[in-house]
Amino acid sequence: MREEADLGERQGRHFRFRNGTMDFNAGWVLGYSQLGGLAPGEVFECLNAIRDGDPGSWVRSFAAMAERQEAAARQDPPKLAANRYLAAAVAARAAWHLVDPASQQARDLLNQLERCFQAAMVQSGSKLAPIELPTAAGLLPGYATAPIDQPCTDPAIWYVVIGGGDTFREDLYFFGGGRAVAEGYQVLLVDLPGQGGTPYRGLHFGEATIMALRELLVRLRNNWPQARIVLTGYSGGGYFTLKALDDPHTASAARVDALVASTPVTDIAKLLTRGMPAVLTQRPHSALARLMTRIAGRISPVTEAALTKYRWQFGTDWIGDIIGLAGEAGVVDAANLDLPVLAIVGESEPPEAARQASELFADLAPRQPASRLLRFQKWTGADAHCQINNLRLTQDSIMAWLADLPSAPEPREGEPNLTPSPSSLA
Amino acid sequence: MREEADLGERQGRHFRFRNGTMDFNAGWVLGYSQLGGLAPGEVFECLNAIRDGDPGSWVRSFAAMAERQEAAARQDPPKLAANRYLAAAVAARAAWHLVDPASQQARDLLNQLERCFQAAMVQSGSKLAPIELPTAAGLLPGYATAPIDQPCTDPAIWYVVIGGGDTFREDLYFFGGGRAVAEGYQVLLVDLPGQGGTPYRGLHFGEATIMALRELLVRLRNNWPQARIVLTGYSGGGYFTLKALDDPHTASAARVDALVASTPVTDIAKLLTRGMPAVLTQRPHSALARLMTRIAGRISPVTEAALTKYRWQFGTDWIGDIIGLAGEAGVVDAANLDLPVLAIVGESEPPEAARQASELFADLAPRQPASRLLRFQKWTGADAHCQINNLRLTQDSIMAWLADLPSAPEPREGEPNLTPSPSSLA
Numbered sequence: 001m002r003e004e005a006d007l008g009e010r011q012g013r014h015f016r017f018r019n020g021t022m023d024f025n026a027g028w029v030l031g032y033s034q035l036g037g038l039a040p041g042e043v044f045e046c047l048n049a050i051r052d053g054d055p056g057s058w059v060r061s062f063a064a065m066a067e068r069q070e071a072a073a074r075q076d077p078p079k080l081a082a083n084r085y086l087a088a089a090v091a092a093r094a095a096w097h098l099v100d101p102a103s104q105q106a107r108d109l110l111n112q113l114e115r116c117f118q119a120a121m122v123q124s125g126s127k128l129a130p131i132e133l134p135t136a137a138g139l140l141p142g143y144a145t146a147p148i149d150q151p152c153t154d155p156a157i158w159y160v161v162i163g164g165g166d167t168f169r170e171d172l173y174f175f176g177g178g179r180a181v182a183e184g185y186q187v188l189l190v191d192l193p194g195q196g197g198t199p200y201r202g203l204h205f206g207e208a209t210i211m212a213l214r215e216l217l218v219r220l221r222n223n224w225p226q227a228r229i230v231l232t233g234y235s236g237g238g239y240f241t242l243k244a245l246d247d248p249h250t251a252s253a254a255r256v257d258a259l260v261a262s263t264p265v266t267d268i269a270k271l272l273t274r275g276m277p278a279v280l281t282q283r284p285h286s287a288l289a290r291l292m293t294r295i296a297g298r299i300s301p302v303t304e305a306a307l308t309k310y311r312w313q314f315g316t317d318w319i320g321d322i323i324g325l326a327g328e329a330g331v332v333d334a335a336n337l338d339l340p341v342l343a344i345v346g347e348s349e350p351p352e353a354a355r356q357a358s359e360l361f362a363d364l365a366p367r368q369p370a371s372r373l374l375r376f377q378k379w380t381g382a383d384a385h386c387q388i389n390n391l392r393l394t395q396d397s398i399m400a401w402l403a404d405l406p407s408a409p410e411p412r413e414g415e416p417n418l419t420p421s422p423s424s425l426a
Numbered sequence: 427m428r429e430e431a432d433l434g435e436r437q438g439r440h441f442r443f444r445n446g447t448m449d450f451n452a453g454w455v456l457g458y459s460q461l462g463g464l465a466p467g468e469v470f471e472c473l474n475a476i477r478d479g480d481p482g483s484w485v486r487s488f489a490a491m492a493e494r495q496e497a498a499a500r501q502d503p504p505k506l507a508a509n510r511y512l513a514a515a516v517a518a519r520a521a522w523h524l525v526d527p528a529s530q531q532a533r534d535l536l537n538q539l540e541r542c543f544q545a546a547m548v549q550s551g552s553k554l555a556p557i558e559l560p561t562a563a564g565l566l567p568g569y570a571t572a573p574i575d576q577p578c579t580d581p582a583i584w585y586v587v588i589g590g591g592d593t594f595r596e597d598l599y600f601f602g603g604g605r606a607v608a609e610g611y612q613v614l615l616v617d618l619p620g621q622g623g624t625p626y627r628g629l630h631f632g633e634a635t636i637m638a639l640r641e642l643l644v645r646l647r648n649n650w651p652q653a654r655i656v657l658t659g660y661s662g663g664g665y666f667t668l669k670a671l672d673d674p675h676t677a678s679a680a681r682v683d684a685l686v687a688s689t690p691v692t693d694i695a696k697l698l699t700r701g702m703p704a705v706l707t708q709r710p711h712s713a714l715a716r717l718m719t720r721i722a723g724r725i726s727p728v729t730e731a732a733l734t735k736y737r738w739q740f741g742t743d744w745i746g747d748i749i750g751l752a753g754e755a756g757v758v759d760a761a762n763l764d765l766p767v768l769a770i771v772g773e774s775e776p777p778e779a780a781r782q783a784s785e786l787f788a789d790l791a792p793r794q795p796a797s798r799l800l801r802f803q804k805w806t807g808a809d810a811h812c813q814i815n816n817l818r819l820t821q822d823s824i825m826a827w828l829a830d831l832p833s834a835p836e837p838r839e840g841e842p843n844l845t846p847s848p849s850s851l852a
């Protein structure tokens with residue numbers, strides 16, 4: 001099998017496979033092992049059974065691991081069951097990287113992901129519990145440590161995690177959610193329209209994604225008037241969060257205190273156009289053109305599996321449509337943003353991502369001097385998209401930034417600062 | 427370069443290299459990423475720069491990473507510095523897998539390992555502090571959460587970790603020491619004669635290794651009469667711990683409450699003879715035979731580097747001597763052991779290791795029914811020697827076993843049971 005580049009330019013090293021997309025996914029699953037769930041030995045037990053470039057063997061390998069982990073967890077005492085259920089959830093979620101969403105197996109894996117993740121939270125005594133959040137677009141699945149739909153005058157600090165085009169709400173636990181719980185934050189993880197399993201509910205990426213986030217942020221603020229809110233966004237979430245706050249009405253109603261974005265994206269259409277292989281974006285979109293592309297062998301089975309999932313998430317049958325749909329809500333008006341931002345960029349991400357992040361930072365820093373542009377070099381292992389190969393360093397960096405953030409000009413009485421208690425190394 | 431088997435039969439999967447010893451070491455370093463220090467992305471940053479089978483490139487790659495991590499840690503705020511120093515320590519220690527102990531670089535790396543590990547403990551507020559323990563053999567380097575050489579009537583539970591032929595006291599942090607601190611135990615990690623950097627002090631493996639452990643255990647008990655003592659041993663430590671306690675005087679003076687061994691070894695000479703390649707154990711030990719072995723290409727540069735380290739640890743210039751020296755203290759008299767034992771065996775370990783563990787368990791279980799034989803199957807990722815590819819599962823399992831351990835027949839007043847507080851998933 002020939003080498004095939006990744007779907008985007010997303011990482012700078014090699015883990016296991018010559019197929020770039022598969023190798024990126026392998027590094028992603030391995031990255032989670034830093035924070036719980038599957039251990040390196042379990043990840044490689046799966047990777048060793050996968051044929052390079054064969055999505056079916058990927059799905060079978062991780063699905064079998066999920067079965068074994070869940071069966072073992074059911075027999076385990078609580079001290080073992082908590083992480084074993086989390087391992088089952090990670091394995092089921094890993095299988096989802098390349099499964100066909102239209103299949104019954106995909107639905108079964110999603111159920112298993114949710115069931116096992118929730119069992120892990122229960123067994124570990126976590127305050128994170130599943131919630132369904134009503135929005136104008138429909139009910140959105142999430143996890144939270146406290147209800148956001150009831151008034152509360154507690155001076156808490158909320159840590160909200162928003163993912164991108166490839167995340168489930170359970171992924172957001174690894175993208176800072178679990179760490180924030182450990183540090184004492186109130187935590188909200190949510191799948192916006194198009195994310196996680198929401199396409200099964202008829203919800204897709206587009207303007208609804210932004211509108212739903214705006215709605216949730218305003219509701220959180222209205223119900224928790226004394227709280228501080230830290231909003232974090234990864235991958236597409238780096239666009240959704242910025243776009244949600246570039247609306248002056250939302251910004252003043254939600255009063256978000258700090259934003260962390262990896263990477264902050266102001267023009268998602270341009271980013272996608274530059275990041276995706278030309279064959280996927282060229283027109284015309286005729287059925288014949290699609291067939292020819294396929295026959296010419298320019299799309300491998302792995303790429304095809306990945307694109308099938310994206311089409312499903314965008315509610316379209318042609319991948320070329322997604323750039324238009326992703327950019328439906330328009331370019332971010334950075335002049336409307338006025339809060340401290342931690343802009344995170346990995347050295348192995350596309351130049352266009354780094355460019356947009358730098359541009360935003362240059363615009364924002366003069367009026368929000370606590371803002372920082374954090375560039376992870378290759379040797380740090382945090383250079384890949386979303387820092388998936390060193391999530392801990394990223395989270396250490398975010399916590400350090402939050403701890404240093406100056407208080408608001410007129411801090412409210414009894415309000416804690418953003419410094420949570422330090423976590424143990426162990 | 428042709429494939430070369432591992433020095434022993436130690437694992438059942440493939441991480442990165444065709445050279446078996448190098449691949450085992452790669453999986454070992456990667457396994458630590460579960461528990462802190464280098465992230466998967468940082469480990470693969472190093473592995474990607476190593477030429478398969480070339481020990482020099484291994485040492486250069488990890489030594490450079492140690493430099494970068496330590497330099498970064500010096501600039502970091504405390505929230506970042508703690509784990510960055512630990513990453514530097516792991517990288518320096520990883521380089522040591524294949525460095526020549528006689529070189530200045532080896533001494534520099536050892537200093538860096540100790541300096542960075544200790545900085546990590548300080549930055550994270552850990553109670554683990556370096557100690558020097560006097561014994562008849564000489565001063566032994568260790569870490570402890572409280573002094574063991576001063577009388578204390580505190581009803582603490584001590585968790586003592588003993589490594590094997592390839593461990594430094596800092597490794598013992600990853601082999602349960604760090605976890606035990608987090609769970610509230612008092613913790614003692616120590617390099618016995620032959621381990622870590624003790625050969626630089628003129629200390630080598632042999633009967634002195636066993637005698638020193640006996641001496642330390644009795645002293646710990648004498649100074650902490652109200653404490654409970656959990657003794658854990660990994661690799662060669664599975665022999666040292668059993669052999670230390672098969673002496674009736676030591677057993678009654680030290681009163682160890684529970685023993686965890688991965689794997690429990692009763693006859694180390696037999697285990698080594700069966701586990702090592704025949705070429706390394708055959709006689710005669712003439713200089714000509716050694717030269718011929720080398721010339722015949724049956725020992726690769728990686729194997730040669732590993733054997734050079736073992737020779738240095740045993741204080742001998744011929745590797746064939748080590749079996750005699752390792753077995754100097756003799757076979758364990760299992761009939762003299764009378765305490766609950768958790769015997770841990772990985773499915774990918776040599777049959778002789780599993781045989782000795784099973785035999786010990788069969789002997790002990792009737793008089794110590796809380797004893798357990800825990801066999802890790804391949805899919806668990808904990809199937810390798812010392813469970814290096816899934817240390818967390820092993821530690822979860824040990825904590826679960828300790829929590830279930832029945833109290834001693836006549837528990838002392840005010841004594842805590844062996845159940846520590848549960849740790850968070852995050």
